[in-house]
Amino acid sequence: MFIEDTTKFIEEKTNGYKPEIGIILGSGLGELADEYCDIAVSYSEIPHFINSTVRGHKGRLVFAEIEGKKVVMMQGRNHFYEGHSMQEITYPVKVMKKLGVKTLILTNAAGAVNETYKPSDLMLIKDHINCMGSNPLIGANDESMGERFPDMSEVYKKDLRDIAKKSAEKLAIDLKEGVYLANTGPSYETPAEIRMARLVGADAVGMSTVPEAIVANYCGLRVLGISCISNAASSENGDALSHAEVIDITNRAKAKFKSLIKEIITSC
Ligand code: HPA
8 A cells, every 4th residue: 555655654764753733834934844843854755755846845744843742744745737636746645644643734825816915914714615626535535534525614623713813813913814715827817817716705816725625624634724925816907926926925924924833833
């Protein structure tokens, strides 16, 4: 079995480290794993892992104790737009489950759809809309992981969102809460597509997170999602959008982001 090869390798590499919290760090948000790093394992070394290719992503699994909790962080994620399958990009979530993770914190950089959001705002994901045209659970179902038709009525757990809100309040961080819509990318949205996203009830738009959230929910992980708003998604004002800008804004938000994550970890 694939997954046993992977977990056995990781357990050997980490002397049986038993993380209880998993964090997937999005574009420009990987610094937490530079600050806290007990053991790092490169994706390229791990059997059946694929290597991250996007700028702003490092491509390693980082094990560390943060605020007294054992955590495993993905410093860099793989995306559907890189040409990997939905099953491949969500494989690490299943591996985390097998390693003993109970809570998964998903993070990303996202464009604002909600007109009240500003670049560098943080948004708690309340729910999502999958516009990727596929689903990572397509294919034969492994009943030992989860059921064929998983319920999706509360993917982003209310109790975790409450913890995140209390943490933000304590740190005086203005935390938005909204719906994340996932497109495949890699092209950014047109102004018309952003208007459509607004009409269907989205607050932010991005190219990740939803596949991982679907798999995490399926295999019984408690999920929390946080988006760092890196830009106003629509270029209706005529300003072109670049990946460099996305990284630049997330860089500016990362101190706030890191302190929020640390505070959340203490309570979950
Ligand atoms: N659209 C999609 N994905 C993104 C964006 C965006 O505007 N910003 C960061 N990731």
